[in-house]
Amino acid sequence: MPRRILALLTVGVLLVGAVAGLAVAQEEPPFVRGEPELDVYVPDSTVSPGTVTDLTVQIANDGDVQAGSDLRRESVTTARSVAIEVQNDDSPLVVKTERTAVGSIVDGGVREVPISVAVPADAEPGEYSLDVRLEYSYTHLSAPRSGVVQDRSRTRTESISVTVDDGPRFAMRTVDTDVQVGGSGTLVANVTNVGGETARDLSVELAANGPDLALGETERNTARIDRLAPGENATARFPVRVRSDAAAESFGLTGTVRYTDVDGVRDAHEGVPVGIRPGAEQSISVSIDDSTLRVGENGTLRGTVRNDGPADVRGVALAVGEGAFVPRSPRYAVGDIAAGESAGFRFRGEVPANADSVPQQLVVSTSYRSATDTERTTREAVRVRVAERRDGVTVSPVEPRFAAGEDGVLRLNVTNRRDSELRDIELRLAVDQPLESEFRTTVIPALESGETGQVAFDLAVDGDAPVSRYPATVEISHTDTEGVRVTGGTATVAVSVVEASGGGVSTELGVLIVLLVLVAAGAWWFYVR
Numbered sequence: 001m002p003r004r005i006l007a008l009l010t011v012g013v014l015l016v017g018a019v020a021g022l023a024v025a026q027e028e029p030p031f032v033r034g035e036p037e038l039d040v041y042v043p044d045s046t047v048s049p050g051t052v053t054d055l056t057v058q059i060a061n062d063g064d065v066q067a068g069s070d071l072r073r074e075s076v077t078t079a080r081s082v083a084i085e086v087q088n089d090d091s092p093l094v095v096k097t098e099r100t101a102v103g104s105i106v107d108g109g110v111r112e113v114p115i116s117v118a119v120p121a122d123a124e125p126g127e128y129s130l131d132v133r134l135e136y137s138y139t140h141l142s143a144p145r146s147g148v149v150q151d152r153s154r155t156r157t158e159s160i161s162v163t164v165d166d167g168p169r170f171a172m173r174t175v176d177t178d179v180q181v182g183g184s185g186t187l188v189a190n191v192t193n194v195g196g197e198t199a200r201d202l203s204v205e206l207a208a209n210g211p212d213l214a215l216g217e218t219e220r221n222t223a224r225i226d227r228l229a230p231g232e233n234a235t236a237r238f239p240v241r242v243r244s245d246a247a248a249e250s251f252g253l254t255g256t257v258r259y260t261d262v263d264g265v266r267d268a269h270e271g272v273p274v275g276i277r278p279g280a281e282q283s284i285s286v287s288i289d290d291s292t293l294r295v296g297e298n299g300t301l302r303g304t305v306r307n308d309g310p311a312d313v314r315g316v317a318l319a320v321g322e323g324a325f326v327p328r329s330p331r332y333a334v335g336d337i338a339a340g341e342s343a344g345f346r347f348r349g350e351v352p353a354n355a356d357s358v359p360q361q362l363v364v365s366t367s368y369r370s371a372t373d374t375e376r377t378t379r380e381a382v383r384v385r386v387a388e389r390r391d392g393v394t395v396s397p398v399e400p401r402f403a404a405g406e407d408g409v410l411r412l413n414v415t416n417r418r419d420s421e422l423r424d425i426e427l428r429l430a431v432d433q434p435l436e437s438e439f440r441t442t443v444i445p446a447l448e449s450g451e452t453g454q455v456a457f458d459l460a461v462d463g464d465a466p467v468s469r470y471p472a473t474v475e476i477s478h479t480d481t482e483g484v485r486v487t488g489g490t491a492t493v494a495v496s497v498v499e500a501s502g503g504g505v506s507t508e509l510g511v512l513i514v515l516l517v518l519v520a521a522g523a524w525w526f527y528v529r
Helices: 002-027 070-077 507-528
Strands: 032-035 038-041 051-061 064-068 079-088 100-105 110-119 126-143 148-164 170-177 184-193 199-208 220-228 233-242 251-260 266-276 283-291 298-309 313-320 331-337 342-350 360-369 375-384 393-398 401-403 407-416 422-431 441-447 452-461 468-479 485-498
Touching: 032 070, 038 079, 038 126, 038 148, 051 079, 051 100, 064 070, 070 126, 079 110, 100 110, 170 251, 170 266, 184 199, 184 220, 220 233, 283 313, 283 360, 283 375, 298 313, 298 331, 313 342, 331 342, 393 422, 393 468, 393 485, 401 452, 407 422, 407 441, 407 485, 422 452, 441 452
Parallel strands: 401 485
Antiparallel strands: 032 064, 032 126, 038 051, 051 110, 079 100, 079 126, 126 148, 170 184, 184 233, 199 220, 199 251, 251 266, 283 298, 298 342, 313 331, 313 360, 360 375, 393 407, 407 452, 422 441, 422 468, 468 485
């Protein structure tokens, strides 16, 4: 029995091993042999003279299994570590792209590689060949049962055709612009058909390459041209605006020309470079040459406005902002000023009586129209000297001494302290008891600057007035050279009242003596009679 059981166990183990070996043999294909097959294509191979074009080279893999199981096809048809290098084949084309690593390409896969090709401007139209050198590695044989693997490397060269087309193509350049930094203007561009065929219905678009420049209100703008024959050119105009904080340097733009060729096909030439250099920002400067401003008086502010360029400006006008100086007219029209030229301006006005006699800062606004008829305004702070307050007319008395009970004349010297003539100087006298005056108003027709005139008022002093000094107030008004009536000035003079002299006879005593004489004469006459 033990021998029989051992024999049965042995047979069972052998059967299990046989079945397992058969299963492994069925799971693992015996071997496979093959290789990848790489081909190159260029879907769009047309280039233009005078351009640098990116061509797309497609690498397709159509692998070949030469023997063995197709279940392991991928292991022998995959191209690994693929590298591509394009070289010109005695053609005028210049390949700019160097050797490029692509990676692995499986069976049925396609990889695209951009290749940059420069075409000289004098290249003749026609078809040219470029050599495409392919290097890759792959597994030629794979036998898992025996553990045999054969890897190979391969280098092959294919040719691609590139067509130099002499169809319409375009060049653009800026021929004129009047735009300045901080302003708007016009860009005039010259568009030339440098190709060999006529283009019709051209749409020329310019796009700004940065935020400092705009084409009108947006970053791009379009102009239209009816027709351009080979070698023919036309001008296109575009509105341009440059930010005020931009530097006065060249800006780049990109042009796109869309057109219809001789076959009626709509096409486009993109990436046409255009440059523009705006003029420097317009500069206007303001300076103060002379100031007769004084607190509480009318004065004149004279200055110079200069056009520092770079262009002529029109319709220049100045205005003074709010401050310690109140001009009679808010604007002063200067007119046109050429670049590098200057013009004078003058503001007349008043400094309020409550202002301080210190240098004041005034903001002068200058508005003008630029060469492109764009209205602009600049503001500049200027420093203006303001003199301290003074009386325009001063009054001083001439020997103002009166005895109590005396009637006399109060004489006053009147002096013009202003820098210009004053007219119709009116003086009104105001006095209180014990002083009295019947005629209290007088007028001086005119006084030149620094001139002194004299006026007189009747004055009576009460007989019982004590010895003292009494005020007499003089109210003054006048008309200045601007025709403005200035009122409210006052001056006070002191009138001295002194005692009557001892040798004099009072009025009452005199009357009494006269009466006594009359009575004595009447008595004598009556006695004689």
